Amino acid sequence: MADRPAATALGYCTNTAPVPGTLRTINAKDIGPKFRHLHGRRYGICPCGKEVTVTERGNLRRHKQPQE
Numbered sequence: 001m002a003d004r005p006a007a008t009a010l011g012y013c014t015n016t017a018p019v020p021g022t023l024r025t026i027n028a029k030d031i032g033p034k035f036r037h038l039h040g041r042r043y044g045i046c047p048c049g050k051e052v053t054v055t056e057r058g059n060l061r062r063h064k065q066p067q068e
């Protein structure tokens with residue numbers, strides 16, 4: 001990816017802002033009772049291409065960038 005955000009030496013992404021419009025909330029109705037614990041969790045997509053949990057503050061959780 002051309003405009004990938006910076007990463008630390010360990011491969012962790014330094015970006016914490018989700019791409020606008022990619023935020024979604026997990027709905028237990030869509031994923032079934034097996035994944036009920038995920039209900040209400042928010043996910044967003046990072047510019048590095050990874051989909052990550054979003055914290056209450058709206059920041060992406062620390063994650064490693066996908067390897068190519």
Ligand SMILES: [Zn+2]
Nearest residue numbers: 013015046048
């Ligand atoms: Zn990232």
